[in-house]
Amino acid sequence: MKGPDVTWYLGVAAFMFATGALGVLLRRSPLIVLLSLELMLNGANLALIAFSRLHGGGAGQIFALSVMAVAASEVVVGLGLIVAMARRNLTLDVDKLTWLRG
Amino acid sequence: MSSLVLAASAGNVLTWVVWFGAALACVASGIAVVSFSNPFYSALALIGNLASLAVLYLLLSAEFVAAAQVLVYAGAVMVMFLFVIAYLGGRADAPWAGGPSLHRFAAVGAAVAILVEVLVVLGLKAGGELSHPARISGDFGSPAEIGRLFLTDHLLAFEITSVVLLIAAVGGVVLGSHARRLQAEEAGLE
Structure with a gap:
């Protein structure tokens, strides 16, 4: 394998996951929370593909493709919810959406 | 013979250069996604992040996943995101609005803890098993191989x-x- 070790790819994956987690915890706009969630999923995907290369098996790539499908589904439902909230004139702030709390 | 060795090391250096560029773009656009206050710019930064990730996938000889990444993610999913952002308008909070709070410190602490944990484990394991990737054949990661795996195993x-x-x-x-x-x-x- 030419170029950097798998370790370097895993470092980038860890950084992307941590950045996405920071965005999910820190930001209050649900749109940016969804974007940060995509960042976390892609960090996990990079780790899966790096390990797939390390072990020489295709299962990691299959897993990564399944994660992509789940991410696309999650975006459809998440954006549908955000548009429904905006149509009911709710504030788009995840800290203020508390009216489902018992 | 020496020209062969020279060509191999030149290919190695080139791979390192491409990896460094793609990884730097990945990290920078990841930070940009989290720190822009306008969600439109965040989505554009995420498109850049996904494109540079596709380069890293190519370096890991996952050609089909790289193509799917650009088509499905950077194409379809992000277009949907941009449509919704255009529909709702670019209103969002600034990342550090309202000054420091306990919640902010806890968020940064949790993210840093995840990063440090993974990096420490990687540092302990580096040089051992992680530096010996398996030998792969030419059709590893090709559409035919992925299709065969999807429809059999x-x-x-x-x-x-x-x-x-x-x-x-x-x-x-x-x-x-x-x-x-x-x-x-x-x-x-x-």
Whole structure:
């Protein structure tokens, strides 16, 4: 394998996951929370593909493709919810959406 | 013979250069996604992040996943994101608005803890098993190989993926039509 070790790819994956987690915890706009969630999923995907290369098996790539499908589904439902909230004139702030709390 | 060795090391250096550029773009655009206050710019930064990730996938000889990444993610999913952001307008909070709070410190602490944990484990394991990647044949990661795996060894994952996508499509339609009915009812009441 030419170029950097798998370790370097895993470092980038860890950084992307941590950045996405920071965005999910820190930001209050649900749109940016969804974007940060995509960042976390892609960090996990990079780790899966790096390990797939390390072990020489295709299962990691299959897993990564399944994660992509789940991410696309999650975006459809998440954006549908955000548009429904905006149509009911709710504030788009995840800290203020508390009216489902018992 | 020496020219062969020279060519091999030149290829190695070139791979390092491409990796460094792609990894730097990945990290920078990841930080940009989290720190822009306008969601439109965040989405554009995420498109850049996904494109540079596709380069890293190519370096890991996952050609089909790289192509799917650009087509499905940077193409379809992000276009949907940009549509919704254009529909809702670019209103969002600034990342550090409101000054420091306990919540902010806890968020940064949790993210740093995840990063440090993974990096420490990687540092302990580096040089050992992680530096000896398996030998792969030429068709590793090619569309034919991925298709063969999907339809033989991982058929169940393939079928579950199709059911998940179908359910998500139905869910999107139900959410959209429900919101429209609510709006019509509210308009009728007023």
